[in-house]
Amino acid sequence: MLDKIKKTIDLIQSIDIGALQKLNEKVDLKKLMESVGSLNDDQLKGIVHLLNNANKKHEVPPIDADFYDISDRLTTDEREIQLKVRAFMEKEIALIVNEYWLHDSFPHEIIPKIAELNICGINYEGYGCAGKSSLLEGIIACELARVDASIATFFGVQSGLCMGSIYRCGSEEQKQEWLPKLQKFEKIGAFGLTEPEVGSGAAGGLTTTCEKTENGWKLNGQKKWIGNATFADIVIIWARDVADNQVKGFIVRTETPGFSVEKIKDKMALRIVQNGLITLTNCMIDEKDRLQNANSFKDTTKVLQATRAGVAWMAVGCARGAYENALAYTTQREQFGKPIAAFQLIQNHLVEMLSNLTAMQTMVFRLSELQDADKLKDEHASLAKVFCTMRTRDIVSRAREVMGGNGILLEYNVARFLADAEAIYSYEGTKEINSLIVGRSITGFSAFV
Template identity: 65%
Template sequence: MSELHDQTLPGDGDFYQLTSLLSAEDQQILARVREFMETQVAPIINDYWVRAAFPFDLIPGIRDLNVAGLSYQGYGCAGKSALLDGFLSMEMARVDPSIATFFGVHSGLAMGSIYLCGSEDQKQRWLPPMARFETIGAFGLTEPDVGSGVAGGLATTARREGDTWVLNGQKKWIGNATFADITIIWARDEADGQVKGFIVEKGTPGFATEKLEDKIALRVVQNALITLTDCRVDDEHRLKNARTFRDTAAVLRMTRAGVAWQAVGCARGAYENALAYAKTRQQFGRPIGRFQLVQDLLVRMLGNITASACMVAQLSQMQDAGRMSDEHASLAKAFCTVRMRETVGYARELMGGNGILLEHNVGRFVADAEAIYSYEGTREINSLIVGRAITGFSAFV
């Protein structure tokens, strides 16, 4: 299998050959992911998107890629770089953002919560089966009435009674939660007002999920409304190193970088489909790719993708060096999602009416971009995080 940066195909959105930053071994891992996404996911995903269903038959193939928790050291994980992990997120999203989101929730948010905030015993217990996809994870932070304001106080509460914690409240938009084996629930401790994390297993009394219907984006992702009614978990299920919202934020900082990579992948998928279309679609007796205005749209798209890809590549290298802060991840998430939204719009424009048909794929990227634009912090919230860093003034209400 050839190295990705040697392919130099005209339709490849890696115009500056950024995959050359990876070792030959890591490029082979990425190539396996690309092959799986293009041969196993691409042919079936539109059907699942229409039905808002999840392709569970794909999970064994994803497992066999051996990339869950890719950048974590030990516990059955590969211990690779954040840079490779970012490229992986992009590679998945360029074929389907829903599968990239499923993977990101499990590998990044759920596994990441245990990896960063769990005790050694908890890591040993949960991470190896999660790396093997024997245990699927979800991450419950957002609430029906609390989205961007979670740092200011969660409505979901945790009350300690001896060696047991009693959880009450609701979580909304929780990806994977309808079928996950475990869900990380973040709740406010009634005793000290601090945010703490809990591992809640499927089937725990008082834990109920309801699938969110009628989404227009990421329809393959199974989002749920979770209701916790006197849901009891023992203290062994409390994440031992999650003591305040700062610990929660450490997980979000790591995964927010991954969402920026997903935005690049979503934009790139739309561009590559639009470019292929421009080479074959005939108007006035010639391919539309021969017309100046069409080429202008393609170059605008490629410029957005290349600028965003360069940004996230540097971001991940800073993460590998231990130099990535909240504001660095937030700037990338805000910038890349804006450029993604613009790019998928250009792709849809290039394709005319065909741009809204799923058979040409671009319509799916246009819709899915709306979810990526909002989750893991809106543009406005991420802008305020960066603004606080560069001015020294907090403009949060």
């Protein structure tokens, strides 16, 4: 008791008289002291606890978008590559991406830096490629898109669509000639399938034609939405043979007479990707540049099946980037005297986002396991593409919502994801087409026509 009295006296003596007088003007100190005196020990302890913690900074847990620790299932080598790509994107790309996105231009200076990562064509065997797993290829796509979906798309066109066409449909000579150069980014590639009037109906409706002549193959037609087209060295062109009506593939050098490209402007998504409208006018291609193992659209789908799985991973990365930026924002943005992350409605949005993201992550992980086991089917890739791109749209929408008006500003790093998600939702097969691929698989009926 004497100790408590001594402490009370010391406290009273330490009080500044001027401050006490000012306080007395706002509060009836006599009544306040009477109220404090009527409190029991537990109540007093509670008040002391509140006072002691009033000035302590609330510790926010680290942002962890891998909620189920899926990365724990990676090998040490795979994890090192994942973190290497993540560090590169955060250091080299994150600081410049908004500027390039805003001005609809491509940062060509990053190409040698990406080449140094040695990740292009990482799941192919030989030809300078690492021969790693398709799972790692997906992880890389996710890490690229986590910072910017445009850079992920540029990489996917080079590594997946262009190199994949040559790797799966080319002759040994074509592989030897092109794959090492593409892997090192000494040459830039593109992939031309979609046309101005033909997107989903490419299987049987290509209007670009190829015709065998004495001097080689003559190509005529147009291709639209071709990523990397404005600065590519080669473009894989898919055309319908007028002789047998089958789709064939060609390695077309962009300096070939009769080949021209016009940049597509005024896009609202993937603005860093340089999409082009290609026009082929009596463009002559040597037989040696025809993909020797591409003789029907079924051969084209070998490429699309693998890259469609990559797009699902890309959607996961886009969603993860939006979620992480939104979560960080909510822990820092204060309203009504505390961070908005402390409010129930905001937490509900965050949990919905994380739930969808976690489901997507586990889905694409299993998808890549099937691919590595050589069990991947069209319907597997299509289901993942449908689900992941749909859920990504929901996640980026909620991310913008929890950020209020700031969510539409580039500087807060969600508006770009919001826009880019729309392009990911549509390319590599629309939601409707991919749904019909899955529907045909589970019902046995084709509903395409």
